[in-house]
Amino acid sequence: MQPVRSPTILARRSPAGSGFRWWSEAVSWLFGGAARFGVWFAMALCAFLILVLLPWIPVVGSLAAHLLWFVLCGGLMAAARDTERGQAPRFGALFAGFGPPGGALVGAGLLVLVGTIAVWGLMLAVGIGATLKSLASVTSLEEFAAAPPPALLNIGWGTLLLMLFCLFLFMLISMAAWLAPALIVLRGASPLEALRLSLAACRRNLGALTVYGLVGIGLAVIATAIIVVGWILLLALVFLSTYAAYRDMFEQDAEVLDAGR
Helix, strand or coil: CCCCCCCCCEECCCCCCHHHHHHHHHHHHHCCCHHHHHHHHHHHHHHHHHHHHHHHCCCCHHHHHHHHHHHHHHHHHHHHHHHHCCCCCCHHHHHHHHCCCHHHHHHHHHHHHHHHHHHHHHHHHHHHHHHHHHHHCCCCHHHHHHCHHHHHHCCCHHHHHHHHHHHHHHHHHHHHHHCHHHHHHHHCCCHHHHHHHHHHHHHHCHHHHHHHHHHHHHHHHHHHHCHHHHHHHHHHHHHHHHHHHHHHHHCCCCCCEECCC
């Protein structure tokens, strides 16, 4: 599977209601036929088992799971495109990301991992430093035992705001990672360009993204009610709806804006 490199990749601004439409399109694609449903359920189940079991491997398991997520997403974006075009997806498409775009997918995963570690490091450093400073003001164990909350609440508003800022950075990282596999596999974007374009597209479609997230929360509640099977179905819908969002923002014939601005 060789990605097609476009000279210029453009992002489209969609109305807020698109966030619901991405899910509805995913549902229609998933339940469009017994054979299609079976393949997607099998791919989602396999991906779920791999990503759940892999972190149990000591030392390298979590890192491998993080990078493999990007590779599997890349293959599933190609499978979603075939599904949207009415073609029967193949189970092997789950591993199509190991082909030519594999290096770029791993590169994007590493960039996201570095950013995530940096933000976690900042939160850890700020949290530990503020806590130690607060505890240093306690003159005795009796004082701490008598009123521990005030001692810890001395951390201050500045630290709280910095923690909220770190959570905001995590949100930006998630937005950058969301559509990056699709852009790499389907448009031949470089890792850094894919992350930038994904972030720009999400920034331009905050209304649709908010609706998409709210519907996703509702689906997660339903999935939890039917336990494992529900989460496998939801995972398949997440992949398909992600492709629907990518297609809407980057491949529809409509007014487009340069995503780099």
